[in-house]
Amino acid sequence: MVTTVAPVATVGRRSRAGLVLTIVLVALALIAPLLVYPVFLMKALCFALFACAFNLVAGYGGLLSFGHAAFFGSAGYVTAHAAKVWGFPTELAIVVGVLAGTVLGVVFGWIAIRRQGIYFAMVTLALSQMIYFYALQVPFTHGEDGIQAVPRGHLFGFIDLNQTMTMYYVVLAIFLIGFAIIFRTIHSPFGQVLKAIRENEPRAISLGYRTERYKLVAFILSAALSSLAGSTKSIVFQLASLTDVHWSTSGEVVLMSLIGGLGTVLGPVVGAVVLTTMENYLAQFGSWVTVIQGVIFVLCVLTLRSGIVGAIEDVLRRRSRRKAAPGV
Amino acid sequence: MFGIPIQALFGQLLLGLINGAFYAMLSLGLAVIFGLLGIANFTHGALYMMGAFCAWFLLNLFGIGYWPSLILAPIIVGLFGILLERVFLRWIRNIDHLYGLMLTLGLAQIIEGVFRDQYGSSGKPYAIPAELTGGYNLGFMFLPTYRAWVIVLSMIVCFGTWFLIERTKLGAYLRAATENPVLVQAFGINVPRLVTLTYGFGVALAALAGVMAAPIYQVSPLMGTNILIVVIAVVVIGGMGSILGSIITGFSLGLIEGLTKVFWPEASSTVIFVIMAIVLLVKPSGLFGRAS
Structure with a gap:
């Protein structure tokens, strides 16, 4: 009896709690630049979107990609080049960057989904x-220098992005749109199938789902949103550099999702904020940043595999179950 | 031939063969570790780097030369590997292997970060041992003695590993434990110890490659990461199941890379990844891999 009642009650309470949480977080994001350095916030938002996009394939699809920097970085390059050399308006430069990253995602996905698990990670x-x-x-990326002094320009011709505050709210809007797309995808029937594939792929196949198609679509969507994050970042920092296509950036996004909680909605956001904050404070220590990242990786894998958000969810779930069934 | 001076062609082929020797030794270690532990050992590159640094330390701190280092460095780094296995990898044996990848990546970052903090990212020279300096003039090319030695030694090591795993009783236990650890344990074989020793052995192979590489590529904290990603592609191409497959793939990909350097230099850094993509499209389980 208890088991039939409890889920309904918790779902109701949880969605209401989710709504409250969303409102609080959005309000916080709106006033945040008054309290914290906005450029830092924009960096965190770009990485948060990147991590959420990564989490879509890694956390929900069970495909741990180790090559997401390719989308993030090359979209950044294309956007920077389009804005600076071709003189595209900002919004068009971002669109071109996202398109380039998405095409790359189609090719990568098409090749990589032939293998699973560790092989998938190694192939990507x-x-x-x-x-x-x-x-x-190639010459257009300017090698070690990267593409510098990318003009921020005017969004839709009239929103001046050189104003830091304006830029911040545009980045926030981009993040929220991207996040909404991911949220919607996760909670759609498509997302359910994706989770089923993660849990038991042969079973999903036996139920008649063409799992490669689902995996490929999820991968492409993830690549597209990672590209959006990368393009936005190159506009914010007016720079596209080799760091963003380097494998260490791929490792970083894995770490962000792991810290926050793979397969949780808010986990990657939390992880991105934690890691960017940490890097901000540790930048002066040079190569120790890598060491500390490594230590966090090790600690997370050994002690906190469900991540910060995952652990909080576990605690809440256990508590609500205890409340629902006081006798047990 | 094709307007390329024959000296340059053979020079690059030799360089390719040397690279191939290191690819083969490293992918062999990766394949052995993956077979038994199910972990893609991302620490492999860092341990290879430690092997080279170990030889450098032995020389500069204790005056111990190349020849003893060839034995000592793999033992020292191998013991370090055993420590890693005991302290960290042991705890993640029964969970998703992707966590193993993250854990070993974290360990690699720690090791490389510490070395980079201590020694910067520039390379340190390591002299070729006196017995192996000089070279032979073969008429069509000049063959430095040390390079010839690296190729011969790596082939011996690769063949020895193949023999150990495919033809000895210990190797039979190891292969059996790869297939079904629980059953092998039921027969009274200490599987956890076998796992530890296997990891140590794979690490020692990486360290040996590091010592051999020290006089050729300079000792640098970053030498491991650069080669590891290529080796990973090599492993995907060969398929991780087969020992002989790793060896053949390693050497031939080194040669192909060398050839590319002659005919299309710009593509030489990416050719292995392109081959990997093609192999995946044609035979997803890898050239020598079993279909999963």
């Missing part, structure tokens, strides 16, 4: 390294 890593070497060699 190797493919993204190819992009890194390409970016290192």
Whole structure:
């Protein structure tokens, strides 16, 4: 009896709590630039979107991609080039960047989904390294210097993005749109199938789902949103550099999702904020940043595999179950 | 031939063969570790780097030369690997192997970060041992003695590993434990110890490659990461199941890379990844891999 009642009650309470949480977080994001350095916030938002996009395939699809920097970085390059050299308006430059990253996602996904698990990670890593070497060699990326002094321009011709505050709210809007797309995808029938594939792929196949198609679509969507994050970042920092296509950026986004909680809605956001804050404070220590990242990786895998948000969810779930069934 | 001076062609082929020797030794270690532990050992590159640094320390701190280092460095780094397995990898044996990848990546970041903090990212020279300096003039090319030695030694090591795993009783236990650890344990074989020793062995192979590489590529904290990603592609191409497959793939991809350097230099850094993509499209389980 208890088991039939409890889920309904918790779902109701949870969705109401979710709504409250959303309102609080959005309000917080709106007033945040008054309290914290806005450029830092924009960096955190770009990485948060990137991590959420990554989490869509890694957390919900069970496909741990180790090459997401390829989308993030090359979209950044294309957007920067379009805005600076071709003189595209900002919104068009971002669109072109996202398109480029998405095409890359189609190719990568098409090749990589032939393998699962560790192989998938290794294949995506190797493919993204190819992009890194390409970016290192072709002239338009300007090698080690990167594309510098990218004009921020005017969004839709009249919103001046050189104003830091304006830029912040545009980035926030982009993040919220991207986040909404991911949220909607996760909670759609498509997202349910994706989770089923993660849990038991042979079973999903036996139920008649063409799992490769689902995986490919999820991968492309994830690549597109990662590209959006990368394009936005290159406009914010007016720079596209080799760091963003380097494999360490792929590792960083894995770490962000792991800290926050793989397969949780808010986890990647939390992870991105935690890691960017940490890097901000640790920048002065040089190569120790890498060491500390490594330590966090190790600690998370050994002690906190469900991540911060995952752990909080576990606690809440256990508490609500205890409340629902006081006798047990 | 094709307007390329024959000296340059053979020079690059030799360089390719040397690279191939390191690819083969490293992918062999990765394949052995993956077979038994199910972990894609991302620490492998860092341990290879530690092997090279270990030889450098032995020389500069204790005056111990190349020859003893060839034995000592793999033992020291191998013991370090055993420590890693005991302290960290042991705890994640029964969970999703992707966590193993993240854990070993974290360990690699720690090791490389510490070395980079101590020694910067520039390379440190390591002299070729006196016995192996000089070279032979083969008429069509000049063959430095040390490079010839690296190729011969790596082939011996690769063949020895193949023999150990495919032809000895210990290797039979190891292969059996790969297939079904629970059953092998039921027969009275200490599987956890076998796992530890296997990891140590794979790490020692990486360290040995590091020592051999020290006089060729300079000792640098970053030498591991750069080669690891290529080796990972090599492993995907060969398929991780097969020992002989890793060896053949390693050497031939080194050669292909060398050839590309002659005919289309710009593509030489990416050719292995392109081959990987093509192999995945044609035979997803890898050239020597079993279909999963």
